[in-house]
Structures are given as structure tokens and as C-alpha cells.
Amino acid sequence: MTEFDLSRDSVRALNQGLHDSAEGRWLVSHPDGRHCIAVGLDAPVDVAIKGHVGYYCAGMNKRANITIDGSAGPGVAENIMSGTVRVLGNVSHCAGASGHGGLLVVEGDASARCGISMKGSDIVVAGSVGHMSAFMAQTGRLVVCGDAGDHLGDSIYEAVIYVAGRVGELGADCVEKEMTPEHRQGLADLLSAAGVEADPDSFRRYGSARKLYNFNIDHASDY
Amino acid sequence: MCGIVGIYYKNKELNNHLGAMLSSMLVQMSERGPDSAGVAVYRDSPGSSGTKLTLHCAEPDYDWAGLCSSLGREFNTDPGIEVRASHAVVSTIAPLQELRSWLSRNCPDLRVMSAGSTIEIYKEAGAPRDFVERFQLQDFQGSHALGHTRMATESAITTQHSHPFSTGQDLCLVHNGSLSNHNRLRERLQGEGIEFQTDNDSEVAAGYLMWQLHQGATLEQALTRAISDLDGFFTFAVGTHNGFAVLRDPIACKPAVMAENDDWVAMASEFRAIAQLPGVEHATVWEPAPATVYSWGEG
Structure with a gap:
């Protein structure tokens, strides 16, 4: 276990150390809201951060397993590629923005624009999400065990949204869809992988009505 | 980009810590606003x-x-x-x-x-750390305070253009964002007898609240009406003689984080301004919801 105290050493030194590690466990103390902690990792390291973090924590994560024992500011796990990022507290806006793969778990609430433009990652929020979540989400899954704010899934492409609680006004081209046995099983597996207890039968599924697409496969030769 | 901070004591025995807490919050917001700094301090x-x-x-x-x-x-x-x-x-x-x-x-x-x-406002061009030293901010006592660090974008770096602005007795507002209907609203408020010193949009928001309070609204009512009457992006922290409040616009694209424990309530543009405060480990930390008024003190 490598212990790193951010009240003594810089975020840059921490990130360099993490980038130089091929494996192992790290314990990071006194984050105190600093930005860009544990970004750009590309190795199967385990990182535990004790406290609240600022902007862009765990951004661009590949393969690493990062746990934040506190709350996170804007853009946590933005552009996540693989691995797991778990936040025990709440997260600010744009959590998991543009993520291509991997899993983001938020045990508290997420604010606005959670999963905006996600491109294949999975996001599981045990609490609620704010407005404009999954805006222009392309692929991947956003699971919300609590409520979702207004304009959920606005201009969504092929991402799938599951919500157990109340949903505000749906965004443009986002509609409720049938919950098939395959979706239920996939959701159950995802909740299990995320370690979040919720009844898969309590969720409803939302996705694209596919009426806003500019690209139509039947007209592919026109482009 | 600007940084705003606010601190309000629920436990008045802590009033003598105000300067130290406000100073650390302001300095932490230096990168959001290196050009000028200002504070409103409420003290007897x-x-x-x-x-x-x-x-x-x-x-x-x-x-x-x-x-x-x-x-x-x-x-x-x-x-x-x-x-x-x-x-x-x-x-x-x-x-x-x-x-x-x-x-x-x-x-x-x-x-x-x-x-x-009770209000006193100090503001000056220059880095927040220099401001804290020059004005010996650490020494202040008081019941609540607001702070602003400015990154000048649309006008000059002068004391006059520094924030915060006060319009009306004991009212102060710090603002991160920009209003889009401030010209028309300023004219309307001038017609109601509210005076303005600058062409700044944030001053219009302060003037609007003053006008509402003159009409008999509580701070919470005034801010609730502001949600429909003010158009633009804003995170506000507002102080009155004995009240403190926070409001974000319905889109909430300007950052804000709050923390509250038994002794105090704090808000800031970023958590790192709050991370240094004594007692933060016992505080509830959350992001204020869009178009939702949070207020303390005044009924």
C-alpha cells in the first residue's frame, strides 16, 4: 500500500506516481477539494481517496479501480474508458460525461447532466440525478435508483436509461420503452456488479424514439 | 469566471472566527479570480x-x-x-x-x-492573498460575510469594477454568471426609485432584491420572485442585516457547493474553499439544486 498525503505533496506528483505504477494499492489522504486527482490512469491499480475531491477526479480512467470516500465536484470520471470509479457521497454536474466504457457508481445523488454524451460506459446512481441527464447519450446505460430531473435523455441516441423513481419532463425524442426480460436481466446484472441493492422490477426503461436522427440508414448512399 | 464565497454563523459564539474563515475561503478562490477581491462583512x-x-x-x-x-x-x-x-x-x-x-x-x-x-464592504484590485493582508481581513469579527474574487472579462480591473456591489442598506449580493435582461430591468427599477452606481448586471440583481424587500417581501420571497424576473446565468450569495441566502438559476451552469454543520453554513464556487474550514468534517456537503432558494436567519 502506497500512502500519499495531498496536504504535503502535489496532485501532479500523485498522478505521476500513479502513471508509473503497473499495479498495487494507493491510499490518498487530504484531497480537500483539489482538482484532477487520479486522472489518466492506465493500469489495474486500486486507489482509495479519503475525503471530498474537486473537478475531474478519475477522469479518462482506464483499468484502474478508484474509490472516493466523500463527494466529488464536476466531471468525475469524465471520459472513463474502462475500470471502475465509485463515489460514496454525492457528485456534481457532468458525472461520467462522454464515458466510453467502464463503470461509474454514485452511492449518493448526482446533479445536472449526469452521463451527458456517454458513449458506452455504465453509470449506476443509487440516489437521484439532476436535469438534462443522459443528454445526447450515444450508447451505454444510465441507472437511476431515485428520481430523475427534467429533460431526461434529451436528444438521446442509443443509450438506455433505467429509472426507479419519478421522472420529470422527458427530453426531446426520449420515450418510455418496454422492459423486456433481457433488459431486466441486464439491469439485475449491472446492479449486482455495482453493488447497489435495488429491485430490478421497480425500474422503467427509457430510450430514443429515433425521430431526431439526421442519419437514416436507408439513405446512407446520399451522404 | 469568478469565485464567490459566503459564510453564516448559526452559533454566534463563533463570530470572532469570521475573518480567519473568510480569508482562507477567499484565498482558495484565487485561481477563479486573480484580478480583484472584495468582501462584505456584517458586524456590530x-x-x-x-x-x-x-x-x-x-x-x-x-x-x-x-x-x-x-x-x-x-x-x-x-x-x-x-x-x-x-x-x-x-x-x-x-x-x-x-x-x-x-x-x-x-x-x-x-x-x-x-x-x-452592520454591513462593511471592502474591495480592491489585486490578488486575493494581497487583499487579505492589506485589509487585515483575518482580524474581522462578525455574524456573516460574502466574498468575491474576480477574473475581469468585460470591463477594466479597477476598484470601481470590483465586486461586491451594495444597493440599499445592509444588502449585498455576490454573483457568478451574467444576466441578459439587466438593461430593461435597471430602467424599470430606476422608475421605482432604485439608484445604481454602475452599468454592471450584478448591481441590477442587488437592486432588484432591494426593491422587493422594500415592497415587504422576505429575502426568501424576493429570491423566489427573482427566479422568474431575472434572465441569465447566476449563482448568488446574498446577505442582509441578519440573513443569508443562496440561489442558482434554473439551468445551474455556474458552480456552487454548500456545507452546513451545527455551527455554520458555508457556500462557495468550489469545495476547496470550504475544505479548510474548522468543523468541515462534521458538515453535510451538497450541491444547491437549480431554482431553489436556500436561506438562513431572516424569516
């Missing part, structure tokens, strides 16, 4: 009665004692004065309107930063 000055005016003079050797003598002769009172760098707080029982017009006639070098029974 010992021995003062009547109105407090915070005055600013760019002239380093300004004769504040002479001003006091002149005020004493003119208004037949014995004003108190406390000089702090380029600012001075004058406490007097002279009628406020007469005092203001006398100052504008006789002291063109002076600018009134704030007026009220």
Missing part, C-alpha cells in the same frame, strides 16, 4: 450607533481625520472612524441621505462602498 462595531458608511479613496494619504472633523461640524455629531488601507468606516447618527449628498458635494474623491447598520 463596538460603540457605534446609527449608520455605518464604508468609504473608499484612491488617494493613499487621504485626510480621514479631517473628514471626521468636517462631518462633526456639519452634522453636529461626533462620528467614529476606522481606517483600513484605502477604505474607512464612518459611524454616525447623521441622516443617511443628507450625509450622502454632503459627501458627493464636498468629497468628490470619496466613493461610498456600503451603507447600513
Whole structure:
């Protein structure tokens, strides 16, 4: 276990150390809201951060397993590629923005624009999400065990949204869809992988009505 | 980009920590606003009665004692004065309107930063850390305070363009964002008798709240109405004589984080401004929801 105290050493030194590690466990103390902690990792390291973090924590994560024992500011796990990022507290806006793969778990609430433009990652929020979540989400899954704010899934492409609680006004081209046995099983597996207890039968599924697409496969030769 | 902070004590026994807490919050917001810094501090000055005016003079050797003598002769009172760098707080029982017009006639070098029974406003161009040292901010006591660090984008880096702005007695607002309907709203408020010192959008928001309070609204009611009457992006922290409130616009694209424990409530643009505060480990930390008024103190 490598212990790193951010009240003594810089975020840059921490990130360099993490980038130089091929494996192992790290314990990071006194984050105190600093930005860009544990970004750009590309190795199967385990990182535990004790406290609240600022902007862009765990951004661009590949393969690493990062746990934040506190709350996170804007853009946590933005552009996540693989691995797991778990936040025990709440997260600010744009959590998991543009993520291509991997899993983001938020045990508290997420604010606005959670999963905006996600491109294949999975996001599981045990609490609620704010407005404009999954805006222009392309692929991947956003699971919300609590409520979702207004304009959920606005201009969504092929991402799938599951919500157990109340949903505000749906965004443009986002509609409720049938919950098939395959979706239920996939959701159950995802909740299990995320370690979040919720009844898969309590969720409803939302996705694209596919009426806003500019690209139509039947007209592919026109482009 | 700008940084805003606010602190309000639920436990009044902590009032003597105000300066230290406000200073650390302001310095943490230096990167969001390196060009100028300003604070509004609410405190009862010992021995003062009547109105407090915070005055600013760019002239380093300004004769504040002479001003006091002149005020004493003119208004037949014995004003108190406390000089702090380029600012001075004058406490007097002279009628406020007469005092203001006398100052504008006789002291063109002076600018009134704030007026009220407890508010004092200090602001100056330069880095927040320098501001804290120059104004000995650590020493302040008080019940609540607001702070602003500015990254100048649309106008000059001067004391005049620094924040916060006060419009009306004891009211102050710090703002991160921009309003899009401030010109029309300013005209409307001027028609209602609200006066403005600059063409700044944040000052219009302060003027709007003052107007609402004059109409008998509580701070919470005034802010609730602001959600529909103000168009634009904003995170506000607002102080009144005995109240503190936070509001974000319905889109909430300007950052804000809050923390509350048994002793205090704090808000800031970023959590790192709160991370240093004593007792933060026992605080609930959350992001204020869009179009939702959070208020303390005033009913």
C-alpha cells in the first residue's frame, strides 16, 4: 500500500506516481477539494481517496479501480474508458460525461447532466440525478435508483436509461420503452456488479424514439 | 469566471472566527479570480450607533481625520472612524441621505462602498492573498460575510469594477454568471426609485432584491420572485442585516457547493474553499439544486 498525503505533496506528483505504477494499492489522504486527482490512469491499480475531491477526479480512467470516500465536484470520471470509479457521497454536474466504457457508481445523488454524451460506459446512481441527464447519450446505460430531473435523455441516441423513481419532463425524442426480460436481466446484472441493492422490477426503461436522427440508414448512399 | 464565497454563523459564539474563515475561503478562490477581491462583512462595531458608511479613496494619504472633523461640524455629531488601507468606516447618527449628498458635494474623491447598520464592504484590485493582508481581513469579527474574487472579462480591473456591489442598506449580493435582461430591468427599477452606481448586471440583481424587500417581501420571497424576473446565468450569495441566502438559476451552469454543520453554513464556487474550514468534517456537503432558494436567519 502506497500512502500519499495531498496536504504535503502535489496532485501532479500523485498522478505521476500513479502513471508509473503497473499495479498495487494507493491510499490518498487530504484531497480537500483539489482538482484532477487520479486522472489518466492506465493500469489495474486500486486507489482509495479519503475525503471530498474537486473537478475531474478519475477522469479518462482506464483499468484502474478508484474509490472516493466523500463527494466529488464536476466531471468525475469524465471520459472513463474502462475500470471502475465509485463515489460514496454525492457528485456534481457532468458525472461520467462522454464515458466510453467502464463503470461509474454514485452511492449518493448526482446533479445536472449526469452521463451527458456517454458513449458506452455504465453509470449506476443509487440516489437521484439532476436535469438534462443522459443528454445526447450515444450508447451505454444510465441507472437511476431515485428520481430523475427534467429533460431526461434529451436528444438521446442509443443509450438506455433505467429509472426507479419519478421522472420529470422527458427530453426531446426520449420515450418510455418496454422492459423486456433481457433488459431486466441486464439491469439485475449491472446492479449486482455495482453493488447497489435495488429491485430490478421497480425500474422503467427509457430510450430514443429515433425521430431526431439526421442519419437514416436507408439513405446512407446520399451522404 | 469568478469565485464567490459566503459564510453564516448559526452559533454566534463563533463570530470572532469570521475573518480567519473568510480569508482562507477567499484565498482558495484565487485561481477563479486573480484580478480583484472584495468582501462584505456584517458586524456590530463596538460603540457605534446609527449608520455605518464604508468609504473608499484612491488617494493613499487621504485626510480621514479631517473628514471626521468636517462631518462633526456639519452634522453636529461626533462620528467614529476606522481606517483600513484605502477604505474607512464612518459611524454616525447623521441622516443617511443628507450625509450622502454632503459627501458627493464636498468629497468628490470619496466613493461610498456600503451603507447600513452592520454591513462593511471592502474591495480592491489585486490578488486575493494581497487583499487579505492589506485589509487585515483575518482580524474581522462578525455574524456573516460574502466574498468575491474576480477574473475581469468585460470591463477594466479597477476598484470601481470590483465586486461586491451594495444597493440599499445592509444588502449585498455576490454573483457568478451574467444576466441578459439587466438593461430593461435597471430602467424599470430606476422608475421605482432604485439608484445604481454602475452599468454592471450584478448591481441590477442587488437592486432588484432591494426593491422587493422594500415592497415587504422576505429575502426568501424576493429570491423566489427573482427566479422568474431575472434572465441569465447566476449563482448568488446574498446577505442582509441578519440573513443569508443562496440561489442558482434554473439551468445551474455556474458552480456552487454548500456545507452546513451545527455551527455554520458555508457556500462557495468550489469545495476547496470550504475544505479548510474548522468543523468541515462534521458538515453535510451538497450541491444547491437549480431554482431553489436556500436561506438562513431572516424569516
